[in-house]
Amino acid sequence: MANVVVVGAQWGDEGKGKIVDWLSERADVIARFQGGHNAGHTLVIDGKVYKLNALPSGVVRGGKLSVIGNGVVLDPWHLVSEIAKIREQGVEITPETLMIAENTPLILPIHGELDRAREDAASKGTKIGTTGRGIGPAYEDKVGRRSVRVADLADDKTLETRVDRALEHHNALRRGLGIDEVDRDALLARLKEIAPEILSYAAPVWKVLNEKRKAGKRILFEGAQGALLDIDFGTYPFVTSSNVIAGQAATGVGMGPGAIDFVLGIVKAYTTRVGEGPFPTELLDDDGQRLGERGHEFGTVTGRKRRCGWFDAALLRQTCATSGMNGIALTKLDVLDGFETLKICVAYDLDGERLDYLPTAAELQARCTPIYEEMPGWSESTEGARSWAELPANAIKYVRRVEELIDCPVALLSTSPEREDTILVTDPFAD
Ligand code: IMP
Numbered sequence: 001m002a003n004v005v006v007v008g009a010q011w012g013d014e015g016k017g018k019i020v021d022w023l024s025e026r027a028d029v030i031a032r033f034q035g036g037h038n039a040g041h042t043l044v045i046d047g048k049v050y051k052l053n054a055l056p057s058g059v060v061r062g063g064k065l066s067v068i069g070n071g072v073v074l075d076p077w078h079l080v081s082e083i084a085k086i087r088e089q090g091v092e093i094t095p096e097t098l099m100i101a102e103n104t105p106l107i108l109p110i111h112g113e114l115d116r117a118r119e120d121a122a123s124k125g126t127k128i129g130t131t132g133r134g135i136g137p138a139y140e141d142k143v144g145r146r147s148v149r150v151a152d153l154a155d156d157k158t159l160e161t162r163v164d165r166a167l168e169h170h171n172a173l174r175r176g177l178g179i180d181e182v183d184r185d186a187l188l189a190r191l192k193e194i195a196p197e198i199l200s201y202a203a204p205v206w207k208v209l210n211e212k213r214k215a216g217k218r219i220l221f222e223g224a225q226g227a228l229l230d231i232d233f234g235t236y237p238f239v240t241s242s243n244v245i246a247g248q249a250a251t252g253v254g255m256g257p258g259a260i261d262f263v264l265g266i267v268k269a270y271t272t273r274v275g276e277g278p279f280p281t282e283l284l285d286d287d288g289q290r291l292g293e294r295g296h297e298f299g300t301v302t303g304r305k306r307r308c309g310w311f312d313a314a315l316l317r318q319t320c321a322t323s324g325m326n327g328i329a330l331t332k333l334d335v336l337d338g339f340e341t342l343k344i345c346v347a348y349d350l351d352g353e354r355l356d357y358l359p360t361a362a363e364l365q366a367r368c369t370p371i372y373e374e375m376p377g378w379s380e381s382t383e384g385a386r387s388w389a390e391l392p393a394n395a396i397k398y399v400r401r402v403e404e405l406i407d408c409p410v411a412l413l414s415t416s417p418e419r420e421d422t423i424l425v426t427d428p429f430a431d
Helices: 016-024 076-088 109-121 135-143 150-154 156-177 184-201 205-214 286-294 313-323 362-367 393-406
Strands: 004-008 029-032 041-045 048-052 065-068 098-101 219-222 262-268 271-273 307-309 327-331 341-350 353-355 368-376 410-414 422-424
Touching: 004 016, 016 041, 016 219, 016 262, 016 327, 016 410, 029 205, 048 076, 065 205, 076 184, 098 184, 098 205, 109 135, 109 156, 109 184, 150 156, 150 184, 156 184, 205 219, 262 313, 286 307, 313 341, 313 393, 327 393, 341 393, 362 368, 368 393, 393 410
Parallel strands: 004 219, 004 262, 029 065, 029 219, 065 098, 262 327, 327 410
Antiparallel strands: 041 048, 271 307, 341 353, 341 368, 410 422
């Protein structure tokens, strides 16, 4: 039986929600393995819109096990309110359908406060443009060995010790930033209040998933953000604080690398980015405006306008390699309908030299200019196409050229937010 990892292959917002939902019908378990409620996954099912941040997309499908793995950082209050909202939409969530790894680090209010205080204090050029949800500070505490983790909620004494350890560090930081010190008792009271609900979902996820695998169950690993926001391979420091690339799926739930059978990269037919940082193919002209309007490019978490640009095949080659993509799901092709000419970045020019990848050093990145290949566009609508036969010849040529340039085949083609508007080429779950 195949286990599939879905990762965003650009800067996030590639349309993972729909693809994960589409695949989750074939899966038994859907597991989040990194990130937190900085993610915003929108699912449209039979015209009904579900907005998820921390919950795996599988929760809206009955009969599946949804898992939050240890690679995630979890805001317990946000999760409880997200569960309540989703329940109001008629979705059933129980400890049998949702499990949270006991070793998942928690995002506390102090993390969000620190995230926002740092962003507010940052000068131009150092601001990251985070979602302000405390993701970075929570991961810092994880590697700093001072996190409060889900399992710590079960015992008051342990919880107090863990909170005190975290506060030693945070109060020192807050004094430096001119923020009031933390009200320890109030924080502990809030944690103790939320503990029973969170603990009702707590489980040794590593064990459950390894047993599921042995029993031949199909696991879908649901990535958040995108590979270009990866802490190691993204456009550092303008990245998120987790590993986003596919290898993280194994460590983020407690399975071996052999548990991954197929890596599916989600790729938008053009490029977008929210927040600060390099973006070689960014368009600051009417074409960029048009992509943003046609693609409804506004962040689901922060409502910020996304920056838009042409497809960057050079960057895609990188992310296909670092995640070991077996195939891609190409999304939002219909947003390109009506452009007379389309451009694809195939390499960069660095001081007259052609580079087929984006160099790591920031000052070299800043000097790189995209080398474009032009392709004729198409005037017909591709929205809602469900077979290749329904696509204009130039749209097919564009897709084929993308495959060639990134050296990875298209497994799925998505032509609208509706789940049925999908062309299947290769089933990632096929044995
Ligand atoms: P953080 O993850 O909130 O620390 O934000 C770091 C960077 O990642 C910022 O540029 C955010 O805009 C970006 N980011 C975080 N989550 C997402 C996402 O789900 N989609 C797109 N960008 C994201």
